[in-house]
Amino acid sequence: AQSVTQPDIHITVSEGASLELRCNYSYGATPYLFWYVQSPGQGLQLLLKYFSGDTLVQGIKGFEAEFKRSQSSFNLRKPSVHWSDAAEYFCAVGPGSGGYQKVTFGTGTKLQVIP
């Protein structure tokens, strides 16, 4: 069964600092991988996704993530964090094949940005 681990429940960074949120997945083949962001009181919004090709994917709001098969990781990065990035971030994995796509979400990482 597929699974996702986000080892950091809560992260605090200073505005302007770089950010890396960790995500490790478990799946027997090539997965589809997603990062979603949930701002306070809002629904989840897709930041970026990986399903094939270049292992470094660019997303919205200046975020990027790198798929590393050898490490079963899909870490999210941003070179310079803005105060508006404070939110909860969810990594998700789905089967990398056709048919029904049941996506499994991690437990989330809450990001706090301090001035």
Add this chain to the structure above:
Amino acid sequence: GAGVSQSPSNKVTEKGKDVELRCDPISGHTALYWYRQRLGQGLEFLIYFQGNSAPDKSGLPSDRFSAERTGESVSTLTIQRTQQEDSAVYLCASSSRISSYNEQFFGPGTRLTVL
């Protein structure tokens, strides 16, 4: 109506009462998901609908939970004899295809509080 909508946005009920939560997916989206998000936790899959196929109910936590969807339109999640542990945000998502990766578009959620 561009996005997924959910109603009500907030629902407070007494233990033992039944509640109905509604989800309006994006027009044309054939797949619809319900998730539960307890405070401080990740997304817990509840049920999945895809067109006229039999739904995947494997995530429903008990027989007090049920959901219906008419065709490719509105879905209703019903919780009977609510318990305090049912308190959570219930999120609905829809997606447009299952033959490839399926980006899910989320609604804002319904916050359910069981007193």
